[in-house]
Amino acid sequence: MREFDAIIIGAGQAGPALAARLTGAGMTVAFVERKFFGGTCVNTGCTPTKTLVASAYAAHLARRAADFGVLLEGAVTVDMKRVKARADAIVAESRAGVERYLRDMTGCTVIEGHARFEEPQRIRVRDELLVAPRIFINVGGRASVPDMPGVHDVPFLNNRSMLELDKVPEHLIVVGGSYVGLEFAQMYRRFGAEVTVVEKFPRLIAREDEEISEAIREILMNEGINVRTSAECITLASHERGVEVGLNCREGDPTSVGSHVLLAVGRRPNTDDLGLEVAGVETDARGYIKVDDGLATNVRGIWALGDCNGRGAFTHTAYNDFEIIAANLLDGESRRVSDRVPGYALYIDPPLGRAGLTEREARATGRPLLIGSRPMTRVARAIEKGETQGLMKIVVDAETRKILGAAILGTGGDEAIHGVLDIMSAGVTYDVLQHAVPIHPTVSELIPTMLGEMRPAE
Ligand SMILES: Cc1cc2nc3c(=O)[nH]c(=O)nc-3n(C[C@H](O)[C@H](O)[C@H](O)COP(=O)(O)OP(=O)(O)OC[C@H]3O[C@@H](n4cnc5c(N)ncnc54)[C@H](O)[C@@H]3O)c2cc1C
Numbered sequence: 191m192r193e194f195d196a197i198i199i200g201a202g203q204a205g206p207a208l209a210a211r212l213t214g215a216g217m218t219v220a221f222v223e224r225k226f227f228g229g230t231c232v233n234t235g236c237t238p239t240k241t242l243v244a245s246a247y248a249a250h251l252a253r254r255a256a257d258f259g260v261l262l263e264g265a266v267t268v269d270m271k272r273v274k275a276r277a278d279a280i281v282a283e284s285r286a287g288v289e290r291y292l293r294d295m296t297g298c299t300v301i302e303g304h305a306r307f308e309e310p311q312r313i314r315v316r317d318e319l320l321v322a323p324r325i326f327i328n329v330g331g332r333a334s335v336p337d338m339p340g341v342h343d344v345p346f347l348n349n350r351s352m353l354e355l356d357k358v359p360e361h362l363i364v365v366g367g368s369y370v371g372l373e374f375a376q377m378y379r380r381f382g383a384e385v386t387v388v389e390k391f392p393r394l395i396a397r398e399d400e401e402i403s404e405a406i407r408e409i410l411m412n413e414g415i416n417v418r419t420s421a422e423c424i425t426l427a428s429h430e431r432g433v434e435v436g437l438n439c440r441e442g443d444p445t446s447v448g449s450h451v452l453l454a455v456g457r458r459p460n461t462d463d464l465g466l467e468v469a470g471v472e473t474d475a476r477g478y479i480k481v482d483d484g485l486a487t488n489v490r491g492i493w494a495l496g497d498c499n500g501r502g503a504f505t506h507t508a509y510n511d512f513e514i515i516a517a518n519l520l521d522g523e524s525r526r527v528s529d530r531v532p533g534y535a536l537y538i539d540p541p542l543g544r545a546g547l548t549e550r551e552a553r554a555t556g557r558p559l560l561i562g563s564r565p566m567t568r569v570a571r572a573i574e575k576g577e578t579q580g581l582m583k584i585v586v587d588a589e590t591r592k593i594l595g596a597a598i599l600g601t602g603g604d605e606a607i608h609g610v611l612d613i614m615s616a617g618v619t620y621d622v623l624q625h626a627v628p629i630h631p632t633v634s635e636l637i638p639t640m641l642g643e644m645r646p647a648e
Pocket residue numbers: 199200201202203204205222223224225226227228229230231232234235236237239240303304305306328329330331349370460463464495496497498502503504505506508537
């Protein structure tokens with residue numbers, strides 16, 4: 191049995207940074223990782239997908255070269271082996287960097303293997319027993335397999351196995367028209383595949399406002415992606431050309447046959463094989479570890495960070511979990527997860543940057559609202575870049591004058607949204623942003639203009 195001051199389970203987005211702070215404060219840390227250092231983001235999430243999105247953008251721009259007066263001879267082709275090699279190299283470098291960082295950390299002992307609780311303060315990794323008064327769970331999640339008829343009878347892909355493809359599929363059917371599915375759908379269309387997106391709800395990314403969903407649908411359809419919504423009962427069956435997906439949509443063909451099928455219908459936490467029940471750590475009905483506002487579980491001395499606590503589903507929320515725990519444990523602060531302003535991006539092209547509430551959520555609060563919006567066709571930077579698809583919108587509380595939420599779907603939207611996020615985090619009124627002097631020509635410069643043109647919500 192080996193004793194430490196702390197045990198961290200999972201080298202995802204929160205654990206390594208936490209190890210650095212704990213060891214920096216003089217503690218000994220046992221760090222347990224069962225597979226790839228860097229977790230989902232580095233290995234099968236953000237890093238490889240955004241790398242592939244960049245290759246897809248290059249192909250798209252090359253096809254549009256003549257629009258900019260640039261002439262390329264012959265057809266644009268994509269060498270998927272080279273595209274994959276580029277992504278693999280960037281992932282490998284990043285993964286190795288995380289591992290090196292942990293192994294070189296004074297006071298940190300890296301242990302490879304699957305961690306499981308034996309008691310609240312005791313963890314088993316293979317034949318080793320580790321004991322510590324503080325245990326931090328950062329185990330992340332994985333793609334969930336939906337309970338669809340036929341799902342166990344056909345080969346299907348998920349976000350992990352998609353990254354192993356080194357050929358462009360003839361026809362990729364993406365089941366799930368949300369964040370993960372749409373990024374893969376657009377990139378593979380740009381790599382040259384026929385692509386069909388199948389979504390059970392009447393519109394894509396149904397948690398966004400309707401006009402955002404519609405604009406995204408238009409962007410994808412403009413590139414020749416088939417979008418099939420209201421697929422109320424999706425079925426899967428073997429077919430001589432691959433997989434037949436039964437759609438049961440209200441309109442259009444009742445089936446679609448793809449050479450490959452990607453299931454992108456949500457994620458589940460890696461908490462079913464941790465022995466949480468032995469430790470007495472409570473989870474909710476979907477397996478997420480229940481935590482309080484400081485990310486402590488119901489068991490004293492055990493905290494949960496990142497995707498596994500269900501309080502965020504992003505790299506930046508996992509990292510912010512680390513910041514909250516470190517500040518509260520080591521710096522005498524009392525930071526809370528409920529103070530976090532929600533923000534995220536969807537990396538189709540053009541990207542969607544989001545902050546705070548949607549208009550629908552803001553209306554549900556019953557507060558009086560001011561709403562502003564502007565199409566990207568009226569943004570000089572977008573016109574100059576020849577990328578005018580999308581729109582931006584903002585929702586403000588008319589009484590407090592605080593910004594409640596915003597969406598920027600357009601070129602540079604993933605960056606421009608930070609002006610709004612920062613003002614929301616600062617807790618100041620929208621006038622502060624309206625009176626700022628942004629740089630020309632940028633997408634950000636139109637946010638103050640949009641704020642000046644807001645109208646009361648009807
Ligand atoms: C396709 C895709 C694209 C994404 N793109 C983005 C993006 O652009 N931006 C963004 O912010 N987020 C993105 N995400 C989400 C992001 O990857 C996750 O939110 C983030 O990785 C969560 O980090 P985490 O620290 O909670 O866990 P993870 O990164 O999942 O790490 C958990 C680690 O714990 C290990 N582990 C699990 N169980 C055990 C155990 N019992 N013993 C030992 N080790 C264990 C795992 O092996 C893993 O290394 C994407 C996700 C996907 C799937």
